[in-house]
Structure formats: structure tokens, C-alpha cells
Amino acid sequence: MNIDFIVLYLAAFIFGSIFGSFACCQAWRIREKSEGRNLGKHSVCLHCGAKLKWYDNLPIISWLALKGRCRNCHEKIGKAEILSEIGLGLVFFAIAYKYFSGFETVANFFSSPVELLVQPLILLVAFIIYWIILIYDAKWGELPMLLMLLEIPFAIIFHIARGGNWLYAGIGTGLLSGLYYLLYFFSKEKLVGGGDWLLCISIGLFLGRWEFAIIELFLSNLTATIFSAPQALKKEKKQIPFGPFLILSLLAILLASDYILKFFIIY
Ligand SMILES: [Zn+2]
Structure with missing residues (x-):
């Protein structure tokens, strides 16, 4: 090197x-x-x-x-x-x-080309903001609304710079955000908190494909389940904050996106 x-x-x-x-x-x-x-x-x-x-x-x-x-x-x-x-x-x-x-x-x-230069820069800024959200949620179990809204324009610019497909991004975002909204609405905040669906709007746009949204759903739930297993065994009824798992899963999928596309998604 x-x-x-x-x-x-x-x-x-x-x-x-x-x-x-x-x-x-x-x-x-x-x-x-x-x-x-x-x-x-x-x-x-x-x-x-x-x-x-x-x-x-x-x-x-x-x-x-x-x-x-x-x-x-x-x-x-x-x-x-x-x-x-x-x-x-x-x-x-x-x-x-x-x-x-x-x-x-x-x-x-x-x-x-400028489109490529913009992408890592946007990701760095977006992950500083995601990091504040992650710490806040992990510490106090709440999601700061303003920061979640702030992520959305960054996600849109990122998707434009990547030359992504808006239909696929829309389906993925709708799937992810919609599911969390329904879970929140019907479980009356017992299963997921009120902010997770809002966080999923920027996450869905950053992922940019419906296949990635499904992997995000799977990965975040899997890691959250593994993490909360020791607490569940002790029968502690503490709700674990879900934001950190959503954010870290997004990071993992973005970093591995080329490999995932190559091995699992063939067009
Ligand atoms: Zn001191």
C-alpha cells in the first residue's frame, strides 16, 4: 500500500x-x-x-x-x-x-467525477449526525426529532450523487418506514418507539434499494434480538432502544453494498 x-x-x-x-x-x-x-x-x-x-x-x-x-x-x-x-x-x-x-x-x-467525490463527504457528515442520534437513543431511549429530519436532505443528495433509482428507493423507504409506523401505531409504542419510523425515512433513502431495505429489516432485528437476549432471560422488562441497531445495520449494508450486489442481487 x-x-x-x-x-x-x-x-x-x-x-x-x-x-x-x-x-x-x-x-x-x-x-x-x-x-x-x-x-x-x-x-x-x-x-x-x-x-x-x-x-x-x-x-x-x-x-x-x-x-x-x-x-x-x-x-x-x-x-x-x-x-x-x-x-x-x-x-x-x-x-x-x-x-x-x-x-x-x-x-x-x-x-x-464530482458525483463520486460528493458521496463519501455526505456519508461522513450524515454519520456524525447519526452518531449523535445513536448515543442519545442508547443513553436516554429517545430519538432527537430535529436531527432525524436533518438527515433526510443528506440522504436525498446522496441518492442523486449515486445516480440511484427513485422507484426502488421509494419502495424500500416505504417498506421500512411504513412497517415501523404500523408497528408503532398498532402496538401503542410497546414494540417500537414513536421515532423509529421517522429515522427509517433517511435510512431507506441512503440504502436506495428495496432489497437493501429487507436486509436492513432482517439485520437490525437480528442484532437487537441477540443484544437483548441476556436481558430477556433475566426477565427484565426494559425496552431496548432500537435506533442504534438501525443505524449500525445501515452502516454495515452501505459498506458491504458492492459485495451484496455482486453475490445476492443479480440483474
Ligand atoms: Zn470533575
């Missing part, structure tokens, strides 16, 4: 982890705001309110250096921070790999 690719993938991971830190922060800010509090402009410790120094804000490194505790009050910061940073770092790396690995040099990629 060329050295420029190694630099590029490393840069993608570092940028991803910076945005992972940002996403975690934003999730907290939205939460505090929804409860009528304001965290202010600076990053602060949620326990003691101490302002964080720049060197305590470095993604991954600061968390490891401080062993996951606040420098001032030594309270635990929580694992969500570092998981978010590593996680989004890997997402950025994977998106960069998907789009760049087919090229001889990095420069070759940048001389490709």
Missing part, C-alpha cells in the same frame, strides 16, 4: 475520533437543553463543573491518560466517551477505505 493511503486512513480515523468526541458532547448538550439547562460554551466536567483544558479534550488519548476520570474531582467520566471516539474513528476509516481502496493513488480518486 502506498504511504499516502496509510496517511489518509490514519487521518480519517483521527478526524472520526475527534467528531466522536464532538457527537458525545452534542448528545449531552441536547439532553441538558431539553431539560432546561445549558452547559455553556466550554467543555466541563458533568460532576464538578470544572472547565476542561485543551489537553484533557484530546480524543481517546486524554481518556486513557486520565483512566476515564476527571482531572479535578476524579469522578468517572463514563465509557460512552471513549467508545464513541473509537467507534466513529472506525466509521470514518471504513468509509474512506470503501471509497479510496479501488484507486491506484489518492490523487486518482480526487480527479474522479
Whole structure:
């Protein structure tokens, strides 16, 4: 592999982890705001309110250096921070790999048509927003409406840049979103929450094909079932948030889309 690719993938991971830190922060800010509090402009410790120094804000490194505790009050910061940073770092790396690995040099990629250049850029921005939604849902079991609506125009631009088929995208989105709406409506929020069908609009458009929508349905339900199995065995009646499974399944299908098309979907 060329050295420029190694630099590029490393840069993608570092940028991803910076945005992972940002996403975690934003999730907290939205939460505090929804409860009528304001965290202010600076990053602060949620326990003691101490302002964080720049060197305590470095993604991954600061968390490891401080062993996951606040420098001032030594309270635990929580694992969500570092998981978010590593996680989004890997997402950025994977998106960069998907789009760049087919090229001889990095420069070759940048001389490709604008439609191709736009696609990874939109995906990166969309997954920063999805990451905030994922953290918010995982932590508090709710989906931030504004962010879900914000994803829709990104998904539309992505579908245009990809030169996708609108009929197939429409059928897939209708299937996914419609099914979750019906489940929500008829189970009176017992099976799925009120926001999942809205989240599925952008997910369906990003997937862009009805076959992918069916795989999404299968994959998200399978992973959610596996994840909630230990809780079900303990007979804890806690509803697990479904948003993270929908978002991670979307990511997996987008990353593997070329392989899925090649092996399973023949036209
Ligand atoms: Zn503190």
C-alpha cells in the first residue's frame, strides 16, 4: 500500500475520533437543553463543573491518560466517551477505505467525477449526525426529532450523487418506514418507539434499494434480538432502544453494498 493511503486512513480515523468526541458532547448538550439547562460554551466536567483544558479534550488519548476520570474531582467520566471516539474513528476509516481502496493513488480518486467525490463527504457528515442520534437513543431511549429530519436532505443528495433509482428507493423507504409506523401505531409504542419510523425515512433513502431495505429489516432485528437476549432471560422488562441497531445495520449494508450486489442481487 502506498504511504499516502496509510496517511489518509490514519487521518480519517483521527478526524472520526475527534467528531466522536464532538457527537458525545452534542448528545449531552441536547439532553441538558431539553431539560432546561445549558452547559455553556466550554467543555466541563458533568460532576464538578470544572472547565476542561485543551489537553484533557484530546480524543481517546486524554481518556486513557486520565483512566476515564476527571482531572479535578476524579469522578468517572463514563465509557460512552471513549467508545464513541473509537467507534466513529472506525466509521470514518471504513468509509474512506470503501471509497479510496479501488484507486491506484489518492490523487486518482480526487480527479474522479464530482458525483463520486460528493458521496463519501455526505456519508461522513450524515454519520456524525447519526452518531449523535445513536448515543442519545442508547443513553436516554429517545430519538432527537430535529436531527432525524436533518438527515433526510443528506440522504436525498446522496441518492442523486449515486445516480440511484427513485422507484426502488421509494419502495424500500416505504417498506421500512411504513412497517415501523404500523408497528408503532398498532402496538401503542410497546414494540417500537414513536421515532423509529421517522429515522427509517433517511435510512431507506441512503440504502436506495428495496432489497437493501429487507436486509436492513432482517439485520437490525437480528442484532437487537441477540443484544437483548441476556436481558430477556433475566426477565427484565426494559425496552431496548432500537435506533442504534438501525443505524449500525445501515452502516454495515452501505459498506458491504458492492459485495451484496455482486453475490445476492443479480440483474
Ligand atoms: Zn470533575
